Amino acid sequence: MPSFSERLSDAVLRTKSPLVVGLDPRLESLPLTFATLVKGSVWDQAQAVRDYCCWVIDVVANLVPAVKPQLAFFEELGPAGTQALADVVRYAREKKLLVIGDGKRGDIGTTASAYANAYLGADSPWGMDSLTINPYLGTDTLQPFVRTARERQAGIFVLVKTSNPGSGDFQDLQLNSSANHAPETLYQRVASELNRLAHEPEAATDRHGLCEIGAVVGATYPSQLSDLRQRMPKCWLLIPGFGAQGGTARDTAGGFHDNGLGAVVNSSRAILYAFDPQDRTHHWVDAVRQATLNANQQLRDATPAGNL
């Protein structure tokens, strides 16, 4: 199997789109045609979530390279929800979409290995192509994820600068400069660790110079995004915050390489819930498709994705 980065590059080039559709299934926001299931048991609710996500996958397959299920919304439904997650992941992969699991996992030693074993790679129980990772516990806790990603042709996206208003509380803190380091913030320090991992000889670098180590950087902080693009040339950037969170297509431009690769941009609510919430028909299918096409066009018009 080609490396994660190779598969992602190929999918972006094939669809001429850097858009990732975030699967954040909120029961209260599903189309009214799912109302009966939503009001049922937790197994009915999980069925509604599974059905809606699979419908969306049908709509966006061939239009975008990847989907990003948000694990929290599946876990919120208990074991029934986690079974729905496994079904949705399998369905997305059948439709040739890459799956980026948004779990923001992070733990030490063998526990990190257990998370990596759980999610990374087609033969893992959850069968994802990639997983988001939280670096707070330290570089040694990233190693098991990196190792497993390399063994299984999978990828990781490590949180660097997140899209929320309070992301600066800790990530933007200025570190004391020392003889060894230029002045930098915490998120810049995390980025330099990722850049180091991306330059290890074992890194699975593809023909575009990108590898399996990625970073999450919010569209809501465009100047930091450009800075981080420079600091991690081999890393894919996963850019949340486009759409409902206020980031524009133009704000994401600094995350791309000139050839239009190197960044994927997530949109969740603006696509998933693009329909009129009072519409009881199946017009929501058209609304989701149109929102996807619109987002693609915006990204092609305002970023190097236009060069794809």
Next chain:
Amino acid sequence: MPSFSERLSDAVLRTKSPLVVGLDPRLESLPLTFATLVKGSVWDQAQAVRDYCCWVIDVVANLVPAVKPQLAFFEELGPAGTQALADVVRYAREKKLLVIGDGKRGDIGTTASAYANAYLGADSPWGMDSLTINPYLGTDTLQPFVRTARERQAGIFVLVKTSNPGSGDFQDLQLNSSANHAPETLYQRVASELNRLAHEPEAATDRHGLCEIGAVVGATYPSQLSDLRQRMPKCWLLIPGFGAQGGTARDTAGGFHDNGLGAVVNSSRAILYAFDPQDRTHHWVDAVRQATLNANQQLRDATPAGNL
């Protein structure tokens, strides 16, 4: 229902133990009597994990106040494992053990709310008393967990200084001091945010002066543990790293208040896998019980838990 802190204080006082038994079910380490299940399908494997954890719960109930299932080892078995997790949590609560879910979750806004809804409180799908949380995304991302914990008489333990060798990579970084702040490290800054949350008027402070906001601080860093005890007087400390990771009972002493409350100490492998791995009999039950009693005695001898 009494607050989380009240329930934890009561359980510690009743058992005269600050010990939390970590449920880290690793298939390759289970007693040989489970070998047939371990070699079976993933549903058999989940059954082995469920059975072993419930056996351990039977052994340690009344000896310790709480158990701490590590979510990674359940997720490693896919949906079957997460169903086993739900069963194990329910069983532990039936046996009057508090359940601290070790998931190290963290995300923004409504996603953080979804995780909180999933895990916190007896009526949630997973029904836990408390959950471990990762603060990297910022203080605004702690708020949904705090709010839900307060609504549901649950608690949270936020990562401050973790027990792994590389925890210093980011947590120990010295921050640039400014007019507003004395010189401090990242983990000290996180601690001061938790202390602030613990002093909000809405905090559920119990009769011992402790509340629902807790912190994770490793036994492997005893001097930082004492420092953090001072910085967060109202917070419970959850102390991992005792036992297999090298921390001694003495190393945990600085985490307690003089009355023996305010800290709980986790041991996972040293208790769960205390038996002779070649023993095909049920002697492992005695080994687990004896390891629990020994750990209790060590903590009573070497820490203020002797005053309980």
